[in-house]
Amino acid sequence: MGSTSLGMPALPPRTAQPTWKQAWDSALYGQSGYLRHHPVSLIRDRDELVDFLVPRLSGHEHAVLLGAAGVLAPQLSNLLPGVSLRPDVPTGFTGIVVAVDWLSHVPAHVVQADDDDRARVVHVDPISGQESLGLVLDDPGVPPTLKEWLDRHWPLAGDFARAEVGTTREAAWRDVLRCLASGEAIAIEHNHLASARPLTGTLRAAGGPTIPDGTRDLFADVALDALADACEATLFVEDGPARIESRK
Template structure:
């Protein structure tokens, strides 16, 4: 097969008829912070933030197999919840939880509109929204990187199109031959589209990302299969992701997960060992909560994830 731009190959590999997210159970291939036991504490943090903004419900974009939605429901079974993913509604989702199917990648389902009184959460969605990849050639021209979908072999194609080049020049300078850019324009537009569907509410994108002061020289495209890193080949057999240029997204605030937990008031101290002697179950529960919170906020791990926050998504849409 001939080589095509990464953005097309990636879209097909994850969301095409035989795409990775259509068939696989992602939990088998990678665990995220939405999975137990961390998901319970992440859900708690999300409810803290929704409470701060006096928002009743949560919409989860890229909801996987409903892991985070399930954890959110366990904390507040009375609150409105809606999950959106490319797969059918998971059979074990609690009654009353809504579910929409989307095409995958940047496009969202048409029915997702007029969202009111909700906090919209996109946990590790934008890093699987495919983007154009460019590379600086020997003549100083930024060319699109092409890939063979069956072998993963690459070549350089045409110079970047105007819109992608403008994004690269503004957000991700390339210095020497071979430097690569993951053009965040498709993520910026997908995020803006999501925000435009909110009438009154807020939105958070939680993802691994970078900012202008520290762009990765060689890009961050990565592939995982059965919890191991593998060579990125867009053949549908592995997950493909690239970190998000978070500061190019529309935002009111950007936190690390560590600072987000602090500012949204999530507090999970280690339990007093004396509790173990009188109520071992309660002790174990608090210990699990405290260790999960410590894992989620470890600056060398999950704590480095970025929280891109738009406080008044509806108001933003009306302004722009």
């Protein structure tokens, strides 16, 4: 079985179309992907975010800015001339990593309950956006981690309920932490918690229909409590933007 560019198993399709995760991955990060030619949009209050980040970054000599945090690099550089900023996390990094709406741009498998309340992987036509349902999650061809994550963190409630499975976001944040030798890592994300998971998921496009054709940004909110649990991070939903923090 092959794998996608983020290292997740490529699922054998029940339909001829790619899974949403595969199409999303290609639409953002493929050869002509949207984020290869456009920055991640900052859809937060810039001043509030800068006010929160400046005292956190000021205690470090080196900082990594991921996702929409990169949009703030010129402003932060002027305010913190003694802090070296970079857009990637090298192995053995010492300092602070700040990710803003970065994990929400990590493609995830989209699943939906069919009319028999069975969760299935959702496939999509990358050109038209037309969807179809693929394998049930307990099929041998589907990685068992998808169903395990869904059962634990986001059980589908009712016919046609949808969710984005958080395993790829957890893997991405673990990769960041593996590269961090000493310091701290903060992920600030639009999110939801177990007490109020969205009934129909959160996958959407910026300013248009949700079609993975490479011409638009695609993102989905992060199950932040599940991420904190999986990565042994501290969850903050008050006192600043909703986020998780990890320290080494």
